[in-house]
Amino acid sequence: MIAEIESMYEPGWAESWDAVGLVCGDPEAAVRKILFAVDPVAVVAAEALDWRADLIVVHHPLYLRGTTSVAATTAKGRLVHTLIGNGVALYTAHTNADVADPGVSDALARAVGLTGDLVPLAPAPGDPRRGLGRIGSLPAPMTLAAFAERAARGLPRTAWGVRVAGDPDRILHKVAVSGGAGDSLLSAAHAAGVDAFLTADLRHHPAGEFVEEGGPALLDAAHWATEWPWLADAAARLASRLGARGITVETRVSATVTDAWTTTAQCEDTK
Numbered sequence: 001m002i003a004e005i006e007s008m009y010e011p012g013w014a015e016s017w018d019a020v021g022l023v024c025g026d027p028e029a030a031v032r033k034i035l036f037a038v039d040p041v042a043v044v045a046a047e048a049l050d051w052r053a054d055l056i057v058v059h060h061p062l063y064l065r066g067t068t069s070v071a072a073t074t075a076k077g078r079l080v081h082t083l084i085g086n087g088v089a090l091y092t093a094h095t096n097a098d099v100a101d102p103g104v105s106d107a108l109a110r111a112v113g114l115t116g117d118l119v120p121l122a123p124a125p126g127d128p129r130r131g132l133g134r135i136g137s138l139p140a141p142m143t144l145a146a147f148a149e150r151a152a153r154g155l156p157r158t159a160w161g162v163r164v165a166g167d168p169d170r171i172l173h174k175v176a177v178s179g180g181a182g183d184s185l186l187s188a189a190h191a192a193g194v195d196a197f198l199t200a201d202l203r204h205h206p207a208g209e210f211v212e213e214g215g216p217a218l219l220d221a222a223h224w225a226t227e228w229p230w231l232a233d234a235a236a237r238l239a240s241r242l243g244a245r246g247i248t249v250e251t252r253v254s255a256t257v258t259d260a261w262t263t264t265a266q267c268e269d270t271k
């Protein structure tokens with residue numbers, strides 16, 4: 001099972017600071033049911049137990065910076081105990097899934113309505129078919145406001161929705177997307193000459209300065225929502241690869257929203 005996952009998302013493709021691979025579980029254990037989720041958190045573990053999953057494949061690492069204890073005195077330690085105690089393995093495919101072909105941003109691009117060939121926004125050194133972000137085209141030119149609506153319809157509901165920076169009447173043809181925090185790709189999006197860039201976790205100063213400089217319009221969606229479309233793609237690809245080898249597994253995509261932001265409230269107009 002691990003070998004099959006790693007043939008789709010090679011651990012060697014991950015960034016040097018990342019922590020990917022098997023977090024807990026016995027690689028020799030039989031796996032029949034696999035739950036796919038963005039975050040390794042308690043509600044996802046509860047869903048895995050309810051459904052009697054043998055393995056959870058998540059996008060985000062549980063321990064990114066290492067630890068000296070997995071005691072059940074912290075949320076992460078409790079999660080490790082819950083999973084091991086119930087015989088559930090946990091596997092992370094993070095930046096190696098971001099840069100895969102197809103990877104996280106391919107699924108995001110399709111979810112928000114991009115068509116045609118998708119090419120990486122920041123191609124991986126040595127293999128330009130892989131890389132961070134994707135550039136694609138809209139089926140027909142549309143305004144920024146219309147694309148924001150289209151993107152919002154294609155993504156799962158979160159408190160955040162989709163925020164937009166730029167002229168709502170701007171006409172878009174070519175759009176770049178990147179699942180997760182896309183700050184570091186702002187200049188690549190500008191250099192690529194796209195009309196808009198959709199990602200998550202953008203900040204006031206970089207976003208404002210970028211738009212002021214005449215860069216692409218920006219769309220900022222909830223972090224979880226930009227990565228969630230990948231789960232169905234990963235699940236389908238893994239099941240089909242295993243099926244070709246005569247191995248049947250049941251897969252399920254967690255629909256539990258685990259974005260950090262859960263509610264919004266609008267403020268009063270300035271007078």
Ligand SMILES: [Zn+2]
Nearest residue numbers: 180181223227
């Ligand atoms: Zn992420």
